[in-house]
Amino acid sequence: MITFRDFTYAYPTSESPVLHDITLDVHPGRFHGLVGPGGSGKSTLAMAGAGFIPHAQGGEYTGDVTVDGLTVGDTSLPELVTRVGLVQQDPFNQISGARFSVREEIAFGCENLGTERGEMVRRVDDVMRMLDITHLAERSPYELSGGQQQVIAVASMLVMQPSVLILDEPTSQLDPAGSRMVVEALATIRQSGMTVLLIEHKLELLAEYADELHVLTGGRLVAEGTPEEILTDTRMEEWGIGRPRFATAAMEARREGAWPSGRSLPVTLDAAAAGFRAFLEGKR
Numbered sequence: 688m689i690t691f692r693d694f695t696y697a698y699p700t701s702e703s704p705v706l707h708d709i710t711l712d713v714h715p716g717r718f719h720g721l722v723g724p725g726g727s728g729k730s731t732l733a734m735a736g737a738g739f740i741p742h743a744q745g746g747e748y749t750g751d752v753t754v755d756g757l758t759v760g761d762t763s764l765p766e767l768v769t770r771v772g773l774v775q776q777d778p779f780n781q782i783s784g785a786r787f788s789v790r791e792e793i794a795f796g797c798e799n800l801g802t803e804r805g806e807m808v809r810r811v812d813d814v815m816r817m818l819d820i821t822h823l824a825e826r827s828p829y830e831l832s833g834g835q836q837q838v839i840a841v842a843s844m845l846v847m848q849p850s851v852l853i854l855d856e857p858t859s860q861l862d863p864a865g866s867r868m869v870v871e872a873l874a875t876i877r878q879s880g881m882t883v884l885l886i887e888h889k890l891e892l893l894a895e896y897a898d899e900l901h902v903l904t905g906g907r908l909v910a911e912g913t914p915e916e917i918l919t920d921t922r923m924e925e926w927g928i929g930r931p932r933f934a935t936a937a938m939e940a941r942r943e944g945a946w947p948s949g950r951s952l953p954v955t956l957d958a959a960a961a962g963f964r965a966f967l968e969g970k971r
C-alpha cells in the first residue's frame with residue numbers, strides 16, 4: 688500500500704512546488720490509474736512513491752509518503768527497492784547494462800535480492816510467458832525495439848514481486864495489442880495482492896482494467912473515482928486529458944437523439960455496443 692499525506696514537493700531547481708498537498712491512498716490488490724496532461728507532475732508523483740524523491744533527486748518536501756507503513760523519507764533506497772518497483776518512462780535507461788541476454792537482464796533484480804536460484808528461474812520463465820517474450824530470452828536487450836525494451840522493463844520489475852508496482856507510461860512505445868497485453872498482465876497480477884499504480888494515456892485501457900482513477904492537473908489531485916465516473920466527467924476536456932472514443936461517440940449520438948435517454952455514457956466498447964443496441968431495440 689502507498690499513502691501520500693499532504694505531500695508538497697519542489698525539485699532543487701524549481702521556483703515553486705511541482706506537487707501540492709497530495710493526499711492519496713493506493714490500496715493492496717487494487718489497480719489504480721493516474722491521468723493528467725503533460726507536465727502535471729505524474730512522473731514526479733511516481734518517483735515520490737518509489738523513494739527516488741527525495742533520495743535520488745533531492746529537493747524540498749512537506750507531508751509524508753509511506754510504502755507498506757514505512758515513511759519513504761526515513762527509509763533507505765535499498766530497503767525501499769525490496770518493496771516498491773518503478774518502471775520508468777524511458778526503458779533504455781532501465782537496462783542494467785550488466786547482463787548479455789534478456790533472460791539474464793530480467794533475472795538481475797532477483798539476483799541482487801538474493802532470490803534462491805530455482806525460484807528465480809521459475810519466476811523469470813513465468814513472467815516471460817505472461818508477457819509473451821519467451822522468444823526474446825537469448826537476445827541482447829540493446830538490440831530490441833523501444834516497445835520490446837518497455838516490456839522487458841515491466842518484466843524486470845514483476846519478477847521481483849514487489850508489494851507495490853508503479854509504472855510511468857509503460858506502453859508508450861507499444862502497439863495496441865502489446866499495450867493491452869501489458870495492462871492485462873498488471874490487472875491479473877494485482878489479484879495476488881500487489882498494489883498497482885499505472886500512469887497511462889490510453890484511456891480505453893484504463894476504462895477496461897483499472898479499479899480507480901486519479902486526475903492530476905497543475906500538481907494537484909483534482910478528482911478521483913471509478914473509470915466510469917472520471918472518464919465521463921465533463922471537465923476532462925478542460926483538464927486537457929480528453930475522453931475515451933466510445934464516450935465521445937455516444938455523446939455525439941446523444942446530441943442527435945440516438946442514445947437511450949437517461950443512460951450513462953459508455954467508457955468501454957462493450958458498454959457502447961450495449962447502449963446502441965438498447966437504442967435500436969427501443970426504436971423497433
Ligand SMILES: Nc1ncnc2c1ncn2[C@@H]1O[C@H](COP(=O)(O)OP(=O)(O)OP(=O)(O)O)[C@@H](O)[C@H]1O
Binds near residue numbers: 698732
Ligand atoms: N528534475 C527536474 N527538475 C526541475 N523541474 C522538473 C524536473 N523534472 C520535472 N520537472 C518539472 O516538474 C513539472 C512536472 O513534471 P513531470 O515530468 O512530473 O510531469 P508529467 O505529468 O509526468 O509530464 P509528462 O506527461 O509530459 O511526462 C514540470 O513543470 C517539469 O518541467
